[in-house]
Amino acid sequence: MNEIKLTENRSINEKFYTLHHASGLDIYVIPKKHSTAFAVFGTRYGSADRTFKLAGEDDYLTVPDGVAHFLEHKMFENEDGTDAFALYAPFGGNANAFTSFTSTVYLFSCTEHFDENLRVLLSFVTSPHFTEETVRKEQGIIGEEIKMYIDNPSWRVYFNLLRALYVHHPVRVDIAGTVESIAQITPEILYRCYNTFYNLHNMALCICGDVTPEQVKAVADEVLKPAPEQEILRQYPDEPDEVCRPRIEESLEVSRPLFNIGIKVTPADDAAERLRRAAATDILLDMMFGPSSEFYLKNYESGVISGKFGKSYESMADIACILFSGAADDPDKVYDAIREEIGKRRREGFTAEEFNRAKKVFYTATLSHFDSTEDVANSFLSFLFDGGNMFDYPGIVAETTLEYATECFLRDFDVDRSAISVILPIEKKN
Known part of the structure; x- marks a missing residue:
């Protein structure tokens, strides 16, 4: 715990450092003498993770489609109503996030003030705040986003293919869910999913650039609190070999x-x-x-x-x-x-x-x-x-x-x- 380990691959002349932080977070630093540093802070939680429970719990919980993506959006809103993007602005951080079928990732790039930008990233992703009012507001925003993607030909042709290939698997559903499914999302559902999947033992931080592991550890020591160890059990429907529709x-x-x-x-x-x-x-x-x-x-x-x-x-x-x-x-x-x-x-x-x-x-x-x-x-x-x-x-x-x-x-x-x-x-x- 907290020991920095070096791994080298001499055949490709590359190396990285690993640190299992005291908080439970696994941290990876890939040093490169480039002007731009890039950081990704991700959780093993995506749109396909609809049915889950923690080890020791009796019943699986199934949540509405689109919760992972909805949660990604909500994490950028701070308790005082400010936007996390604004917190990066004084330090020149260029931030973004995305949700896939299997993960949610928050990221930034910067050419200076790396420590300050990393502090922003680790702070807002570990500080959830959801209310009935802000959830209702976000339902309207994401609902419009879903309608926009429905009219996007490249998006539509791809998800139609997944619907043709898969009979039951959640990948056949748009990552953002549907207007109807996100209407079912509540603050309680968001907190349940956050507390399950945003546990630091289920997450990782990867950084590439002119950065030292000691630098990263110092910021992590300052921001992150120890997370309880827990085992997440996911459940996916049985998927036949045959396609759903040709x-x-x-x-x-x-x-x-x-x-x-x-x-x-x-x-x-x-x-x-x-x-x-x-x-x-x-x-x-x-x-x-x-x-x-x-x-x-x-x-x-x-x-x-x-x-x-x-x-x-x-x-x-x-x-x-x-x-x-x-x-x-x-x-x-x-x-x-x-x-x-x-x-x-x-x-x-x-x-x-x-x-x-x-x-x-x-x-x-x-x-x-x-x-x-x-x-x-x-x-x-x-x-x-x-x-x-x-x-x-x-x-x-x-x-x-x-x-x-x-x-x-x-x-x-x-x-x-x-x-x-x-x-x-x-x-x-x-």
Whole structure:
């Protein structure tokens, strides 16, 4: 407790310091001689954590959709009515926050006054204040935000895909919830979720920049109080292997059809294996669908895909999916081309030459994440919350073999577990 530990990875010439603070908070400092320091203070609590209890409690509690995001918004409001953003202003801190399916993260960047900015961050995130009046006010604000996102084509095409892929899992619901669900949120619900998930043992602080661990410890000693140890039990609905719907199509104000195509994947239970699969899948996606692939060049030249064609692999503890996105005159042609490429690869496999080339490109891209204090802090926290270590990932990529990647491909690139979401332009009537 309170001992600062150094971890070095000489193969990539990177290091970080770890401190398990007396308050219960795990602190990570990644030193870099950059002008901008970046700090992220996160909790393992996201929109998917709807049903939970503490160890020793009898019953699980299910809260309305959107509580995690609502709580993130409310944390910026201080008891005296001032805004936490204003507290950063005298020190030049550039602050923000976001909620994902699995985490809520508060962050800032600064070029000076690091200690003062960190003091602001740690202070307001550990000082909740909710009243009936302020909750009602926030319900109106977030309700308008939800309506705005409903009309956002990129947001809509993505969440429609998740609704197509998943039958029961909470990721099929917008992170902000619905106007109806947030109307059910009360100060009591917010305090219950805060006291459960904002316990410092469930949180982490990651900082990257020209900062010392002793500096960070001094501010933490000043601001943070010891938190009781507790075990959080989460409950998620059973999710079948099959997709919910093969297709969702809607019309919005877009100039060209948008598409998201997804393949539902069963993730590994083990965090280390999830990282191995993520590395292999990202290499496979670059090899099969990247800008230098035969698929990309052929379909770009023929006009089937545009330069906005993207691919990614998303994975968390209990779900994973392979995603393709972009704009196209005929999204179904893109869908057909992707399925044809996967079928062809199932028949013909991969050559060692193309695999090694793709792996080298991806390995280089992985190292580039260490160049930015923002990328390092955010990625470090993301890896940490999924049970991994960002500093280990380049080695995992380097050790990925063609045999292992092929095994992942044959298991996970299953077009029978795929779905498409399309946003079409609204037809104008004469």
